Amino acid sequence: MWREESAESSAGSEPPPPSMFRHAKCSGGGEVRVQLRARKMAAVQLLLLLIVSSMATSARPPQHTPPCQVVQADVLCSGLSLRRAPVNLPHSVQMLDLSRNQVQNLTQESLAFHTAIRHLNLHANKIHFIQPGLFRDMTHLRVLDLSRNHLNVFALSRLSVGPLTSVESLDLSHNGLYTGMSDSFLADSPSLANLSMESNSITKISQSTFSGSLMLRKISLHNNVILEIEDGAFDSLDHLTELDLSKNSISCITDFNLYNLEILNLSQNSVELFQSAQSGFYNLLSLDLSQNKMPYFPLLPENNMLEYLDVSHNRLQSVNASGSSDKDPNLIFNHLRHLDMSYNQLKSIPQCFFFCMGRLQVLNVSNNCVRSFSVTNEEVLRRVRVINLSFNALQSLTFGENTLRSLEKLYIQGNDLTTLDHGLFQRLPSLKYLQLEQNNLEICTAEQNRAEPTSGDRSQPDPSSCVSFSSIRNLQFLFLSENNLRTLPANAFSDTPLKLLDLSLNPGLDLHQDSLSGLEHSLVHLLLRENNISSLNADLSSLRSLRHVDLSTNQLTTLPTWNRESSIESLNLQNNNLVTLESSTMTALEHSLKTLYMGSNPLSCCSNLDFLRMVQHSAVVVPDIETVTCVHDGYSEPVSLKKVTEEMCRTTHVPKYVVTVLVTLLVVMLVFGLLVKCCHARRHKGSRSFSA
Structure with missing residues (x-):
């Protein structure tokens, strides 16, 4: 089933010298054996220790270990610096949390009496010995967490922990285990369903690795050094549905045949080829092949149930599994809902590639080299809700009539587009979110919106050089920042119910007085930051639903006019040239304003007393108040607004x-x-x- 081209074999699995065995066994028994020939010396040492101990005890008050918390049948002893399980625990305890302590040995005398335990948490201790057979009588034990210990020391002895008769979930992650060491824990675990061996040093999965745990449903081998998986290593696991092999060193899967598997994660490996057996019916629902080295599309059989496929961050140059220029007949994904091909080297995606993806809902092709994208067939991508074509090299984007009728979100930022079909977005009846930043587009005027692209009348304005944003009946979020926009014509967004409009980072943008006409009852967020605007011509007072406005980093010397009907809640005026804030405007805003940013403005201390009163006595929050300063005739340096008082201004x-x-x-x-x-x-x- 699985093949690895590397000839490397697992290393470091030789048994340790006999001294290591004896050391592990001695420390595990917890017994101190005194040789006869050293009795006298040991007695002297013991006497000295007793004297030192008594002196230390008399010098400082005794320190007692904090007691464990007992909540019904749960005993919580986490982080108490314990070296062993506490004595005198209730015999009926069902959950014992000994995590983050100093336990080194697990023995019969410390845990054998707690046969009713269902959940035992020993995470983050220093365990390096487990007495064989310790868990034999714990017939109710379902969850055992041994993560972040030193179990590699115990595994060197080749001893078996003994039967884990009822354990269903076992965590052995972060234990320094390498190839073959897991046998000490998995050899006799007939009920085990969930196994984690993350962040160890395993290099090979053999046919016998899981032979004693045939009921496994979920296995995580994330972050190991797996180079080889023997043929048939998982074949005996008929119940296995989820397998995580991410962040390893696997380079090739040539005969994938785990028919019952539903989730497979092979991300962050070195996979160059993924091919599955073509016979049989596969239950695989999710396949993650991201961050590998594949030049071609993975090859899966026609009889698949795949819903999620991630091949991002690879070296894909073609969407065909064979690398040929023709359509590959084996790429059939009738159930696919999410396809991520971002961060590859794709230059084109033919429309026929999507013919067998009738249920696709999310398509991500961002950060590639795609120059043209076209959908003209009504049946292609008819259920897709999200298309991400951002950061490509798009020069052409075409959507035919009655296509993409379910599309809600379209990302095409970072393409340096200069021209688009005049009515491109009006053909997308469900479009709600449009990301167009970092392009080079021009917005159509009202006259260009009325003109037909095919009109032969030369007296009419040519609409082919601009993009229309009027009459997009469901569009709510529009991002047009960094488009080198020079003008925003009147009624640019008429009959388009925008809630958010981002026009930031368009230096020199000239807004017509009626640029935002038509958005009076819909617009909630308006972003105009970093546009080098000295005066705002557009009428914002008519935008009754406007709540959040960002005018930061401009050249404003006066505020836009607002009246008491304004609903502004958040206003950002940072980095402008405001000296005086009009009293009438601030009074009009005060009843609705909740958040105001005012830093980096050359405010006059004594010409803004109304603003000062609003900040000091109203509910308006100024998050950057520490950086807000003003100029006072009596001081050579700007004064913090927090320190200004009306008395300071009465004499000046x-x-x-x-x-x-x-x-x-x-x-x-x-x-x-x-x-x-x-x-x-x-x-x-x-x-x-x-x-x-």
Whole structure:
């Protein structure tokens, strides 16, 4: 069934030297054996330890281990630094959680009496020894979690844990296990259904690996180093429905024949070829082959039930399993609902490829090199709801009449499209979400919308150079950022019930006063960030449903006009040139506004007292309040808005004209004083001359 071209065999499976066996057994028994010839030395050492221990005890108060929590029949002892299972547990305990402790050995004396346990959690301890037969009498044990321990030490002994008679779920992940070590736990597990051996060091799956666990339904071997899977390794598992082999080193599947398997994950391997046996009926529903090295499409039999297929992040250059340019007759997916071919090297996808995918609902071909995509047959992709063609090299996009009638979401961003069929989107009656960012499109004017593309009248405006967004009857979300848009004509979205419109990152965008006409009762989100707008011509006050507006990173010096009927809840004005916020506008917004972003504006401290009162005394939240500053005549540096008070402005707000009057009076008085002094000096000189 499974073949691996590599000739490497599993390494490191030789038995350890006898000393390791003895060490593991001794530590597992928990007994301290004292040799006769060392009795005296051991007695001296013990005496010293007792003295040191008594001194330490007298020096500090005794520390007691926190007690476990007992909730009905569940005992919770997680994270208590325990070195063994606590004594005096209720005999009726059904769930024992000993995770995240310091347990090293599992022995009869610590757990043998708890035969009623159904769920035993030993995750994240330091277990390196399990006494054989420990779980023999635990006939009710269903779930056993031994993940994140040191079971590779125990497995070196080649001892069997003993029968896991009733265990249905076993977790052996993160234990350093390598090839052959799992036999110690799986050799006698007749009821085992769910097995996890994730994140170990297993290199090979042999025919005998699961021979003692024939009831397995789900196996996870994620994140190992599997290079080889022997033929027939899974054939005896008639109940197996889910197999996770992701993140390994498998390079080739040439004869896949697990007819009962429903979910297969082979992602993050080195698979170059996937072929299945052509006879028989397959129950496979989900196949994940992402992040591999396949140059061609996987080959599956006609009798398949596949619903989910992921071949993303491969090296696909053709959608045919053989690599030929003709349609491959074996690619029949009558039940396929989700197909992901993103991140490959596809240059074209012929329409005939979809002929046998009548139930397909999600198609992802993003991040390829596709130059043209066309659907002209009414029966092709008639149930598809999502098409993702983003980040390709699209130059042509064609949808015929009455095609794609179920399409709800279309992603074609990042294609640098300059022209599209004038009425392309009007042909998609169910379209709700349209992603068009990072293209180079022009929006049609009202006159171009009325013109016919085939009209021979040269006096009429040519609609072929623009795209119409009017009368798309179900479109609610439209993204047009980064399209080098220069103008947004009047009534551009008439009869289109948009809820979200993104026009960001179109520097120099000129909005007509009636650009948003027709969206009065539908538009909720408006994004106009990074457009270098100095003044907003479009009338936003008429948009009665508008709740969220982003005008950040522009050149605005004044706010758009809003009245008390406004419903704005969130407003972003960061990174603009706002000095004064009109009092009437802020008053109109205050009754509905909940969130306001105002950072990086050259606000005047004392010209925005109404705004200051709103921030300090209303329910409006300013998330970036720490970065909001204003300019005050009395300070050389910008002042944090949080520190501004009305008292700071009472001496500087009104007195500007007073200062002017005072300066004028002072100058007049100085001039008058000089004139008086001059006249007095002349008169005094004349009187002296007459006396002489």
